[in-house]
Amino acid sequence: MRDLGVGFSYLVQGQRWVARHGKQYGFGLLPGLITLVLYAAALIALALYGEDFIAWATPFADDWSSPWLGLFRGFLTAVLVALALLLAVVTFTAVTLLVGQPFYESLSEKVDRDVSPDGTAPESGLPLWRELWISARDSLRIVVRALIWGVLLFACGFLPFVGQTVVPVIGFFVTGFFLTEELTAVALQRRSVDLRDRLTLLRARKTLVWGFGTPLGLAFLVPFVAVFLMPGAVAGATLLARDLLGEESGPGEGNDGDGDRNGDHEAAAAS
Numbered sequence: 001m002r003d004l005g006v007g008f009s010y011l012v013q014g015q016r017w018v019a020r021h022g023k024q025y026g027f028g029l030l031p032g033l034i035t036l037v038l039y040a041a042a043l044i045a046l047a048l049y050g051e052d053f054i055a056w057a058t059p060f061a062d063d064w065s066s067p068w069l070g071l072f073r074g075f076l077t078a079v080l081v082a083l084a085l086l087l088a089v090v091t092f093t094a095v096t097l098l099v100g101q102p103f104y105e106s107l108s109e110k111v112d113r114d115v116s117p118d119g120t121a122p123e124s125g126l127p128l129w130r131e132l133w134i135s136a137r138d139s140l141r142i143v144v145r146a147l148i149w150g151v152l153l154f155a156c157g158f159l160p161f162v163g164q165t166v167v168p169v170i171g172f173f174v175t176g177f178f179l180t181e182e183l184t185a186v187a188l189q190r191r192s193v194d195l196r197d198r199l200t201l202l203r204a205r206k207t208l209v210w211g212f213g214t215p216l217g218l219a220f221l222v223p224f225v226a227v228f229l230m231p232g233a234v235a236g237a238t239l240l241a242r243d244l245l246g247e248e249s250g251p252g253e254g255n256d257g258d259g260d261r262n263g264d265h266e267a268a269a270a271s
Contacts, residue, residue: 007211007240014236015229017111024107028231031100036227038095039088046084050077079154086150089175089217092226093182094139097234101132104234108186111238117248124190131189138185138195146178176213177202179220183213183237184244191245201244212240 018025054076061069097104112121124131153171157163181202188198202209216233220226 001207003205003207004211006243007208007213008215010236010240010243011212011216011233012236013239014111014234015232017114017235018107018232021110024110025231027103028100028107028234029227031096031103032227032230034099035092035096036224039092043084043088046081050080054080082154083150086154087147089220091143092220093179093230094143096226096230097182097186098132098135098139100230101135102128104186104231105131105190107231107234108190108238111235112187112242115239115242122191124192134189135185138189139182141195142178142181146174149174149178172214172217173210175217176210176215177206178213179217180209180213180237180240183233184241186234187238187241188244191241193245205244208240208243212236 018028051073054073058073058076061072064072109121109123113119126134150171153167153174156167159167181198184202185195185198188201193201216229219229
């Protein structure tokens, strides 16, 4: 269970790293702001025209008597909005990373150099268009997996008591896992670790992943917070990726002066 604390510490260390590197933080905000504007426009359009869309999609209910017509279409509108919000939370990270690929790639490399004992960082050697294609393809696969989980959990939400207690908790852990996958992909993709191997690494250290991703997923539910946490989340995910691969970290700034990170690795491995 100590891995939960280690995972959370990487999230905190990532935020501290970008706080000390103001230029990197500023550049890292741009993709999130762009994505936020696009998502806000889409959600506002859904709020304005969601009921009209449901009415158009259910013409068979036009002749239903009150209150059944209102209840039926109101329920479908609520489902549509809930699914849209779930999709927004799940895909925000993927879309932001895709929009900001060059920014976050550079940020992740700088974190690697900062904490690497020899001051180097792995490089993929791939052209930018190839990296964007791989990132988009893998993100789509992850989003599909997340949506399947989302539909299942949404359906289980109608179960008495369990749906209002256990299911939301599971949902946050699932969201945290997929968020961590998307964020660590920046560093792991540079190391030529494909999606299947990334998922294997993450599943082997689920408590570490949950410690990092679940608090981040909860924070992302607060409007605008995701934009400001994204640069630090990428930095922290790079540190977490090094842990997953067992890479040694030296006494660079990534340690935040809290001691040798190798001790964290040993403690995590022992848990």
